[in-house]
Amino acid sequence: MPGEYDQLLEATIEHLQQLKAHGTRFVTVDTAALKALTAPVAPAKAPAPRSLSAQAQTVAAAPAPVTPNTAAPVKERSVFAPAAGIPPEPVIEPLAPEAKPAAMAELRARASICVKCPSLVAARTQVVFGVGDVNAELMFVGEAPGADEDAQGEPFVGAAGQLLTKIIQTMGQSRETVYIGNILKCRPDMPPGASGNRKPTPAEMRTCIPYLHEQINIIRPRVMVALGATAVEGLFGKPIPITKQRGNWMTYRDIPVMPTFHPAYLLRNQAMSEKRKVWEDMLAVMERLGLEISEKQRGYFLRG
Ligand code: SF4
Incomplete structure (x- = not known):
């Protein structure tokens, strides 16, 4: 649902701002995540307005906006499971x-x-x-x-x-x-x-x-x-x-x-x-x- 997407995006932005506040300068984001980040912007370029159901389908199909570094072994990501309500953590560069x-x-x-x-x-x-x-x-x-x-x-x-x-x-x-x-x-x-x-x-x-x-x-x-x-x-x-x-x-x-x-x-x-x-x-x-x-x-x- 678009509401959930917006909430997730807001939570991700807030988390990134917190990381920046304590000195993090770089965040690793894989190519798929970058595409997902730009996906919601793409429909706005379309000349004709789209139906709400079509927009909902686009959002539902989009992957999460920020994901852990896909370069990491899969087993590492699969073991870590953030508790419900906590935004996913981006993998950050070591300080x-x-x-x-x-x-x-x-x-x-x-x-x-x-x-x-x-x-x-x-x-x-x-x-x-x-x-x-x-x-x-x-x-x-x-x-x-x-x-x-x-x-x-x-x-x-x-x-x-x-x-x-x-x-x-x-x-x-x-x-x-x-x-x-x-x-x-x-x-x-x-x-x-x-x-x-x-x-x-x-x-x-x-x-x-x-x-x-x-x-x-x-x-x-x-x-x-x-x-x-x-x-x-x-x-x-x-x-x-x-x-x-x-x-x-x-x-x-x-x-x-x-x-x-x-x-x-x-x-x-x-x-x-x-x-x-x-x-x-x-x-x-x-x-x-x-x-x-x-x-x-x-x-x-x-x-x-
Ligand atoms: S236990 Fe609650 S009030 Fe105390 S530092 Fe943690 S989040 Fe803050």
Whole structure:
């Protein structure tokens, strides 16, 4: 329908303007997409007015105005499925390493005053944007800030965060050499008097996920780790059982993603076998990154 086409076009224009605002200078668009962009203009050149049904047929037949780079392998595009309501992301040229800090700072400034989720805005202490190296090769993606993160303004600083920090250090890395971000930038609000944290709703994830997409576009890590089912759902736009998917590589655009258990799960389930599963996932990540792995590292949590 023409209305849907216009909405999609407006959403695409708005998204491109956002990319430009944070420093993106080039966007890769394939030939088919360019033809699609010009297709709606062509009927205006026709001397005689056309019937509404004929116009509707033209619009319905036109492909989406902007599509991911067709030069990328098909399997990469087919794995990535943006959640409903999120405009498709164009594949953008990687930023130069020296341009990334400014682009990330601009994005952080924009996110820090975001008021798209009124109930979360009313409850939050601050927006918890992300932490680490904007040129990191490895990026961890979690679910949402909890009470500790909301208070301190940094992701993964509570008990689960301390365990994640240990895992990162055991990999021979640090919080400064990787990047850590969340699907949601604000703590999901809790009923008055309730303690603990709650899972973000699908609507909240859809609203906030564009910020994470922009973070990933800026960093362009070589490998990502999705921590828990919610992180996988937020990244890939649909629920995927983490017990079945963990340990099996996925692809977000052209970036390999290792799904694994959330550290909070390891705090609840102290079984050595579960720790070993997560550690095996991290060994796979290290191998993918070409990091040296010692015999000691290979042997962690093998007992039990
Ligand atoms: S959760 Fe995300 S989209 Fe919602 S108010 Fe916070 S920063 Fe904005």
